[in-house]
Amino acid sequence: MRIVVLCPSLYSETSCALAIRLAKLGYIPVGALAFPALHPATLLRKLGQWGMRDAASYALAKLLPRKSNQRTVPRNPYLEPLLRSGSGVFHNLRDIGAAYGFPIVTCRNHNAATSVAQMRKWLPDLIIFTGGNILRKQVLEVPRLGVLNVHLALLPEIRGMSSPEWSLLNNVPVGITLHYMDAGIDTGPVLQRFPFPGTAPCESLEDLRNQLIAFGIDKVGEAVHALEHDAIAASPQSALDQDNQFFVMHEWLRERATERLKNRRFTVVSGRSDE
Amino acid sequence: MTSRMVNALAEATGLLHAPQRVVRLVERLAHDQMRVAFEQRHLHSYVTSTTSSRDALGLLIQWILDAQRADGGIAAYYSLLKGYLASYPEVTGYIVPTLYDFAHLAEDATARLAAERATCWLLSLQTEVGAFPGGLHGSNTAPSVFNTGQVLQGLVRAWSETGHSDIRDAAVAAGDWLVSIQQADGAWSGPATYQAATHTYYSMVSWALAELSEHEPNDRYGLAAEKNLDWVLSHFQENGWIEGINLQGHPNYLHFVAYVLQGVLECAILRRRSDAVKLVARSAWQLLRKFETTKQLPGAFGTDFKNGQDFMCLTGNAQMSCVWLRLFEQTQDLRYLNAALKMNVLLKQLLPRRGPRGVAGGVSGSYPLWGRYQPLRYISWGCKFFADALMLEARLTRSFEAAACAS
Numbered sequence: 001m002r003i004v005v006l007c008p009s010l011y012s013e014t015s016c017a018l019a020i021r022l023a024k025l026g027y028i029p030v031g032a033l034a035f036p037a038l039h040p041a042t043l044l045r046k047l048g049q050w051g052m053r054d055a056a057s058y059a060l061a062k063l064l065p066r067k068s069n070q071r072t073v074p075r076n077p078y079l080e081p082l083l084r085s086g087s088g089v090f091h092n093l094r095d096i097g098a099a100y101g102f103p104i105v106t107c108r109n110h111n112a113a114t115s116v117a118q119m120r121k122w123l124p125d126l127i128i129f130t131g132g133n134i135l136r137k138q139v140l141e142v143p144r145l146g147v148l149n150v151h152l153a154l155l156p157e158i159r160g161m162s163s164p165e166w167s168l169l170n171n172v173p174v175g176i177t178l179h180y181m182d183a184g185i186d187t188g189p190v191l192q193r194f195p196f197p198g199t200a201p202c203e204s205l206e207d208l209r210n211q212l213i214a215f216g217i218d219k220v221g222e223a224v225h226a227l228e229h230d231a232i233a234a235s236p237q238s239a240l241d242q243d244n245q246f247f248v249m250h251e252w253l254r255e256r257a258t259e260r261l262k263n264r265r266f267t268v269v270s271g272r273s274d275e
Numbered sequence: 276m277t278s279r280m281v282n283a284l285a286e287a288t289g290l291l292h293a294p295q296r297v298v299r300l301v302e303r304l305a306h307d308q309m310r311v312a313f314e315q316r317h318l319h320s321y322v323t324s325t326t327s328s329r330d331a332l333g334l335l336i337q338w339i340l341d342a343q344r345a346d347g348g349i350a351a352y353y354s355l356l357k358g359y360l361a362s363y364p365e366v367t368g369y370i371v372p373t374l375y376d377f378a379h380l381a382e383d384a385t386a387r388l389a390a391e392r393a394t395c396w397l398l399s400l401q402t403e404v405g406a407f408p409g410g411l412h413g414s415n416t417a418p419s420v421f422n423t424g425q426v427l428q429g430l431v432r433a434w435s436e437t438g439h440s441d442i443r444d445a446a447v448a449a450g451d452w453l454v455s456i457q458q459a460d461g462a463w464s465g466p467a468t469y470q471a472a473t474h475t476y477y478s479m480v481s482w483a484l485a486e487l488s489e490h491e492p493n494d495r496y497g498l499a500a501e502k503n504l505d506w507v508l509s510h511f512q513e514n515g516w517i518e519g520i521n522l523q524g525h526p527n528y529l530h531f532v533a534y535v536l537q538g539v540l541e542c543a544i545l546r547r548r549s550d551a552v553k554l555v556a557r558s559a560w561q562l563l564r565k566f567e568t569t570k571q572l573p574g575a576f577g578t579d580f581k582n583g584q585d586f587m588c589l590t591g592n593a594q595m596s597c598v599w600l601r602l603f604e605q606t607q608d609l610r611y612l613n614a615a616l617k618m619n620v621l622l623k624q625l626l627p628r629r630g631p632r633g634v635a636g637g638v639s640g641s642y643p644l645w646g647r648y649q650p651l652r653y654i655s656w657g658c659k660f661f662a663d664a665l666m667l668e669a670r671l672t673r674s675f676e677a678a679a680c681a682s
Contacts, residue, residue, distance in 0.1 A: 169609055243560065247567035250616040252672065253609065256679065 001027055001228045004124040004143070006110055007034035008131030010093045011061075014213055015130040017079040019093065021221045022128075023100040024082075030122045033115055034093055035132060036106045078214035111136040119143075126227065128220065135181055145227060146180035146188075146234070150216035152209065154193050155179055156237040159186035162249035164208050165257040174198065174208070176216045178223050180234050185245055189234035191227075194219055202261050205254060286651075289357025299631060300355045300651070307643035324623035328665050331623045334636030335662040336377050339370060340389055341632045342655050347396030348412055352640070352654040353633030362412040364400055365422040366656045367393050371429030373659045375436050376666050387436075394433040397426050398445050405448030406467070420456070420463045423449050424480030431486045443490075450487045453480060454499045461499075461506035475519035476531045478507045478538025485545040497546060504542050504551055507535065511554045515561035516579045526575035526584065528648050529591025532562075536598045544605065552605055559598050563614045566595070571621070574641060574648050586646025589625065589638050592618055593660035600667040612671065619668055622661055 003022060007015035012034070019029055035041075038059060047055040074083050074091065083089040090096050097104040107115040110133045119127065119142045127147040129135065140147055153163030155177040158170070167174045175195040182188035196215060202208040226232040249257070290296055326334075342350040348362020349370050374390035377383055400407055402418055407426045409419030430446040433439075458464055462473040463480065481503035488497030510519040520531045536555050543551030561580055566572050572592055573583025596618040603611035625642050627634050638657030640649020 166609075243564075245564075246610060247613065250613050250620075252616055253613055256675070259679065 001224060002030045002123055002125045003027055003224065004119055004122050004127045005029050005032040006127060006129045006132050006135075006147075007032055007093060009039065010034045010037055010104070010106065011091060012093070012130060013074050013076050013079050013083065013091065014217070016090050016093055016096055017076075017082040017214075018128065018130055018217050018220060019096050019100070019102075020082045020090065021217050022224065023096075023102075025221050025225065027221075027224055028100050029102045030124060031103045031105060031118070032093055032097065033105050033107055033110060033118060035108065039108065076210040076213060078210050079217070082217070109133055111139055115139075116142065126224065129181060134185075137183060140181060140183070148191070148220065148223070149179055149181050149186075149188075150213075150220060151177045151179060151186050152212045152216065153177065154195065155186055155190055156240055156244055158246055159244050160246040162246060162254075164212055165205055165249045165254055166246040168257045168260045169253065174212070176212055176219065178216075178219060179237075187237060189236050191223055191232055191234045192219065205258055205261060208261060283650075286354055286356045289354060293358060296355060296358070299634065303355060303627075303630075303634065303644055307645075311643050324620050326623045326626060326628060328619065328623070328668055330628075331626055332377070332662055332665045332669075333381075334626060334628065335638070335658045335665070336374075336381075336383075336386060336636075338633075338636035338638075338653070338658045339374070339655060339662070340385065342658075343389055343392065346412070347392035349393060349655050351411055352649065352652040353637060355634075355644070355651045355653075359633060360411065361414075362396065363655065364397060364407055364412060365409075365419075365425045366659065367397060368407075368422070368426030368429035370655065370659045371397075372432040373662050373666075375432055377662065380666055380669065390433065391437070394429060394437075394442060397429060398441065400426075401445055401448065405445075405450075405452035407449065409467075409469075418452070418467050419469075420453065420467045420480060421469060421474075421477060423453055424477070424483040427453070427480075427483040428486060431483065431490060435490060446487055447491060450484060450491070450496045453484060454495055457499055457502065461502035461504075463503070470521075470523050472521050472523070473519065474521050475507045475510045475517055476534035476538065478503065478542060479534050480538070481507070482538045482541040482545075485542045489545060500542050501546055501548070504539060504546070504548065507539055508551055508554055511558065512579070514579055515558035517558060518578070526647070527577070528575045529572055529588040530594065530648065531591075532558075532576065533591045533594030533598060537594055540598055540601055544601070552602075555598070556602055556606065559595070559602055559611070562595055563599060563610065566614055566618065574646055584647065586648070587642040588640070588646070588648045589622060589642055590640070590648075590654060590657040590660055593622055593638065593657060593664045596622070596664035597660060597667060600664065600671055604671060612675070615664065615668065619661075619664055622664075626661075 005015060005019055019032060022029060043055065043059055046058050074080050074089050080089065093104050105118055109115060116138050124143045126145045127143045129147050129149045135147060151163060153167045154173060154175045157172045158166050164174055173195045175193060177193045178191040180188040196212060202211065223232065339349060342359060344350055344362045346362055348364065349367045350359040350361065351363035351366065353359050371390050371393050374386045378387035378390065404418065406418030407423045409415045409417055409422050427446055427449045430442055430449065434442040434446055456463065456467060463477055464473045465471060468474065481500040484496045484500035488494055488500065510517050512518065517532065517535050520527050522531065536558055539551050540555045562572060571587055572595065574586040574588035575584040576582060596615040599611040599615040627637060629635055633653060637653030638661050640652045640654050641647060644651055
């Protein structure tokens with residue numbers, strides 16, 4: 001299986017952990033296409049997500065990168081088992097590429113002609129998206145199977161942004177969906193849906209999100225194996241009566257979602273994939 | 276020379292009478308110019324305002340109280356060129372419920388007194404046929420359907436607050452006049468309408484009639500409201516756009532689109548017309564998607580929500596916040612509440628906290644100030660709708676929390 005990983009940053013922990021997970025399963029990516037160290041759009045997003053102080057320290061870390069093994073704790077602690085390397089942790093895609101032997105190419109836009117040409121050169125069966133631009137048709141058409149995305153909610157119920165938070169507030173089971181991307185927002189065919197087992201306590205929305213990301217990376221590994229053996233197939237999303245796209249959640253509602261999380265007033269379905 | 280330019284020049288002569296306003300004008304223009312130059316559009320949804328909703332509400336109400344003229348009416352606006360304008364019957368009418376709402380919320384006797392003074396002034400304006408005049412006080416004595424409808428809102432509320440029979444009689448007379456000149460198809464047209472044409476935003480009039488029917492046993496007002504509602508609903512398009520705003524020489528300002536939606540929604544709620552609520556939700560959802568994806572709403576549109584103009588009509592924004600909050604209340608869809616909370620943050624950011632009377636706590640017609648809708652003015656109806664939005668926000672967030680605790 002020839003896999004390309006699209007990354008929002010060279011320093012994306014999710015991208016790093018996914019690449020390692022794939023490599024450990026024997027699916028070493030044929031390449032990764034990442035935004036450079038400090039992409040303005042990424043910085044703006046971080047500014048919105050984390051606030052001025054954290055975004056500034058993030059920017060500083062990118063501009064003055066340290067060696068991988070000097071950093072001991074990843075931002076997402078649930079990725080630590082994958083990212084651990086000696087006494088430190090991997091936090092740079094280039095180090096992982098060097099360790100497992102696959103090329104890292106930087107670009108400013110995943111949809112740019114040069115990016116598409118690079119992807120075509122790698123002849124991927126599958127592209128796995130871990131963040132970046134909204135992908136255009138020319139990218140979606142490159143891989144033989146499709147562009148795989150892990151959405152942090154069950155589809156089709158919750159599409160769009162702040163999806164774990166909206167799941168909590170709308171009493172939709174928290175979970176993840178592996179789906180192929182299409183031109184819409186989270187509207188592509190679904191490979192697998194996994195309600196989140198929710199065995200570990202969640203202290204905050206960030207903690208829940210971190211757990212879901214780790215859960216998603218684990219399931220992507222299994223899905224790639226299943227895809228290689230034609231054991232799973234994607235099916236179109238069922239239509240709902242209403243537009244089910246959600247948008248970035250306002251802080252006041254996030255606080256209410258946090259209360260629900262702490263009070264466990266949400267639906268947790270234990271078990272395996274419901275597909 | 277267009278009438279718009281003539282009006283602008285006439286307003287600019289105000290600076291000759293009070294040259295000290297130049298400093299304020301330059302300061303506010305520079306403020307908006309700086310903001311526009313440095314703001315990142317896609318940060319809008321993430322930034323927070325340091326002004327709490329409670330403080331913002333206090334500022335808005337103080338602006339309205341400051342704008343109350345000696346006659347009891349509320350000035351139409353504060354112009355950076357000309358200062359306060361004369362009392363405006365239309366907005367004074369619908370500001371009365373806002374003042375009463377605030378009086379209840381904050382146990383504020385001043386706001387109640389201001390509402391009572393405003394009501395007294397409105398009563399003095401009623402014509403023999405029951406109608407109220409159009410335009411600014413003293414500028415026009417011809418009866419106006421729209422103004423009568425908006426004054427009726429205030430009268431109905433003042434009547435329910437005070438129980439005074441003279442207010443009730445005035446409200447009924449206004450309602451009777453509106454019913455008497457309604458067309459067979461439910462619309463209003465003729466000389467008592469703006470530009471002598473039919474307008475879908477007169478749904479705001481049917482809202483007032485529906486309010487009257489809640490307090491008056493005779494259902495003719497409610498039936499007239501529904502007749503207009505049906506006429507307005509026939510102008511709703513599949514894509515959510517509403518035809519028939521019909522303002523010659525003006526674009527479709529968001530303010531008027533939101534008027535249609537607010538009027539239909541409130542009328543539909545009072546008359547228990549779920550079909551109308553659904554149509555409003557479809558249109559409001561289109562605007563919600565625009566707001567969520569672009570982080571702002573255009574100040575004016577061509578038809579079909581296309582060709583949005585690159586300025587914000589802050590009054591329209593505040594009205595949409597009200598519409599979304601009421602839709603949340605009706606549908607329990609939290610996305611409406613989410614969008615309204617964000618819109619209120621955006622509006623709080625643009626609310627001047629300091630400055631002289633007329634500026635502090637004022638809602639400008641446009642952002643930036645020189646945008647096409649009511650340029651260089653802080654308008655009383657903008658303050659009214661934003662105050663309404665913040666009071667709705669307070670009520671709905673409180674009840675949401677109470678429901679969460681109870682479950």
